[in-house]
Amino acid sequence: MELRKDPITQSWVIQEEEKSAALETDKCPLCPGHEALCPQTLYIQPLGQSNWQVRVVPHLRPLYRIEGDAQREAEGIYDKMRNLGAHEIVVEHPNHNLPLSRQSEEHVAQVLQAYVARCADLKRDHRFRYITVFRNQGMLAGQDLSHPHSEITATPFIPRRVGYELRSCKRYFEMKERCLLCDIVRQELSQQVRVVERNDWFVAFCPFAPRVPYETWILPIEHHVSFEEDLVNWDRQLLFARLLRSILHRLESVAPAYHLVVHTSPNFAVKTDGDWQSLAEDYHWHFEIMPILPSKSKSYSLKEVYYNSLLPEMAAGELRNVV
Amino acid sequence: MELRKDPITQSWVIQEEEKSAALETDKCPLCPGHEALCPQTLYIQPLGQSNWQVRVVPHLRPLYRIEGDAQREAEGIYDKMRNLGAHEIVVEHPNHNLPLSRQSEEHVAQVLQAYVARCADLKRDHRFRYITVFRNQGMLAGQDLSHPHSEITATPFIPRRVGYELRSCKRYFEMKERCLLCDIVRQELSQQVRVVERNDWFVAFCPFAPRVPYETWILPIEHHVSFEEDLVNWDRQLLFARLLRSILHRLESVAPAYHLVVHTSPNFAVKTDGDWQSLAEDYHWHFEIMPILPSKSKSYSLKEVYYNSLLPEMAAGELRNVV
Numbered sequence: 001m002e003l004r005k006d007p008i009t010q011s012w013v014i015q016e017e018e019k020s021a022a023l024e025t026d027k028c029p030l031c032p033g034h035e036a037l038c039p040q041t042l043y044i045q046p047l048g049q050s051n052w053q054v055r056v057v058p059h060l061r062p063l064y065r066i067e068g069d070a071q072r073e074a075e076g077i078y079d080k081m082r083n084l085g086a087h088e089i090v091v092e093h094p095n096h097n098l099p100l101s102r103q104s105e106e107h108v109a110q111v112l113q114a115y116v117a118r119c120a121d122l123k124r125d126h127r128f129r130y131i132t133v134f135r136n137q138g139m140l141a142g143q144d145l146s147h148p149h150s151e152i153t154a155t156p157f158i159p160r161r162v163g164y165e166l167r168s169c170k171r172y173f174e175m176k177e178r179c180l181l182c183d184i185v186r187q188e189l190s191q192q193v194r195v196v197e198r199n200d201w202f203v204a205f206c207p208f209a210p211r212v213p214y215e216t217w218i219l220p221i222e223h224h225v226s227f228e229e230d231l232v233n234w235d236r237q238l239l240f241a242r243l244l245r246s247i248l249h250r251l252e253s254v255a256p257a258y259h260l261v262v263h264t265s266p267n268f269a270v271k272t273d274g275d276w277q278s279l280a281e282d283y284h285w286h287f288e289i290m291p292i293l294p295s296k297s298k299s300y301s302l303k304e305v306y307y308n309s310l311l312p313e314m315a316a317g318e319l320r321n322v323v
Numbered sequence: 324m325e326l327r328k329d330p331i332t333q334s335w336v337i338q339e340e341e342k343s344a345a346l347e348t349d350k351c352p353l354c355p356g357h358e359a360l361c362p363q364t365l366y367i368q369p370l371g372q373s374n375w376q377v378r379v380v381p382h383l384r385p386l387y388r389i390e391g392d393a394q395r396e397a398e399g400i401y402d403k404m405r406n407l408g409a410h411e412i413v414v415e416h417p418n419h420n421l422p423l424s425r426q427s428e429e430h431v432a433q434v435l436q437a438y439v440a441r442c443a444d445l446k447r448d449h450r451f452r453y454i455t456v457f458r459n460q461g462m463l464a465g466q467d468l469s470h471p472h473s474e475i476t477a478t479p480f481i482p483r484r485v486g487y488e489l490r491s492c493k494r495y496f497e498m499k500e501r502c503l504l505c506d507i508v509r510q511e512l513s514q515q516v517r518v519v520e521r522n523d524w525f526v527a528f529c530p531f532a533p534r535v536p537y538e539t540w541i542l543p544i545e546h547h548v549s550f551e552e553d554l555v556n557w558d559r560q561l562l563f564a565r566l567l568r569s570i571l572h573r574l575e576s577v578a579p580a581y582h583l584v585v586h587t588s589p590n591f592a593v594k595t596d597g598d599w600q601s602l603a604e605d606y607h608w609h610f611e612i613m614p615i616l617p618s619k620s621k622s623y624s625l626k627e628v629y630y631n632s633l634l635p636e637m638a639a640g641e642l643r644n645v646v
């Protein structure tokens with residue numbers, strides 16, 4: 001595999017050179033007792049091989065490879081590089097049949113701890129520009145292993161949507177000297193029409209211009225740039241876990257599948273006073289959840305311009321009423 | 324319906340307020356003899372209601388409405404406007420069962436003439452920033468009416484991908500003082516590995532970083548900013564029609580469906596010396612064709628970063644060999 005840059009959109013495309021064989025296993029490689037099927041452990045809690053609650057392992061069919069450097073090079077006017085990066089699986093629970101939303105608050109907080117630990121660790125590697133934590137729930141979301149799990153990728157480039165986000169936040173900050181997402185949070189909390197649920201530290205709402213019905217974001221109410229620097233103590237992890245679990249419950253009552261994506265600051269690091277610091281002080285970490293509803297194939301007109309058939313004000317009302 | 328702007332990606336979302344009813348007709352509204360089902364004619368060739376070969380009518384379930392102005396306004400820090408615009412159907416042939424690729428070269432050239440005429444007409448309306456001509460071929464591409472047809476939209480904003488394209492072309496021109504797409508054409512013609520077919524004036528190739536297997540672009544070899552200003556005489560229309568028809572034939576042998584999109588300059592107009600002129604001199608019009616292969620639902624990792632399982636060098640070779 002190699003990465004090729006689209007000179008038009010400046011986004012990277014993973015280009016496979018030969019089809020890889022389908023992953024065939026008759027027993028679940030993520031279940032306790034089958035650890036030999038993915039022997040390398042990147043994170044385990046509690047420590048020690050037996051009786052683990054959360055475990056992180058390298059992906060069995062990784063999109064990115066950790067060895068070496070990116071070997072960025074030109075091909076005439078085009079740009080390409082190796083598929084350098086990391087691709088990991090967060091095994092969320094030993095129980096094969098217990099999805100994230102049905103796990104205890106404490107357990108979900110432990111999963112968040114694993115996200116934080118892996119993000120922080122991967123950010124120490126300055127070959128990587130961005131760490132993405134995400135989970136595909138359900139067949140329609142492309143979930144490939146049935147055991148409850150999330151995925152983490154580390155890439156030598158910033159993925160498209162995050163890039164647009166960083167640019168908008170930077171421009172807004174330059175113009176207003178305020179964080180765009182802080183302003184969004186304040187307006188949502190004051191208008192109250194799109195808020196689904198909040199607690200002392202975090203708020204969940206349907207965004208003003210959602211890409212899909214029931215799209216929901218969860219943000220810290222106060223300004224925090226990086227997920228992995230903010231969610232470090234147990235109180236905060238637990239309160240976020242409570243809200244996340246509740247939101248997943250609500251969404252699962254209206255949609256059969258979803259993508260969940262953590263948006264955190266990129267790995268632009270500069271050395272100041274002996275410490276590595278993030279450049280993106282105008283950014284505000286958050287979770288984005290995109291429910292996936294069964295639908296027919298889309299016309300081009302609805303690919304280039306998002307089209308949403310449900311008002312976020314209605315969606316939020318419906319989600320608030322889920323018991 | 325209204326348009327809402329995503330403050331993060333700066334792209335517009337069409338927000339439906341209530342679900343519109345499904346379009347139910349027991350007879351094809353685009354067939355000759357049924358003109359009363361879509362009575363308003365925007366373009367017809369040859370002139371006169373009977374015996375037409377190509378006809379353009381307003382869309383039966385339009386995404387955009389032509390009346391009034393955009394009523395751009397704020398909602399707190401958010402931006403919204405009416406779904407001002409145009410949405411038209413190009414009926415490509417009187418024969419319900421003759422797809423574009425099986426129509427004669429001369430007939431395809433007539434369809435191109437209709438595109439050109441409608442683009443030029445809609446560009447005269449300075450409420451619109453961009454005119455998109457596209458066609459959805461096949462169920463997987465979201466084709467809704469079975470009669471061979473294309474669609475045209477005029478919007479008060481520039482669609483996402485075209486916006487990225489314009490930005491890249493502008494930056495490249497600023498740096499190199501050359502058109503990005505001219506450089507791409509020159510490299511493709513000299514490398515010869517991704518070219519599918521060419522003639523004296525136009526070239527078709529698989530791009531270096533394709534989003535999907537068999538993605539193909541068709542460009543004028545010489546620099547031309549706007550489709551509707553370039554493809555005005557019959558010789559050029561006919562030569563382009565010949566290449567387009569051949570490329571569609573090749574693609575239909577490997578893919579059951581595709582989106583075809585005309586990329587032309589935007590409707591940024593400035594008055595100079597009494598004439599309206601385009602600002603985007605660094606742009607180069609082209610057709611993009613994105614074949615759609617049946618596939619399972621996509622993981623999030625393959626939505627944020629495009630993933631292509633077939634090298635464009637192999638795809639071009641395969642398409643060249645189609646007889």
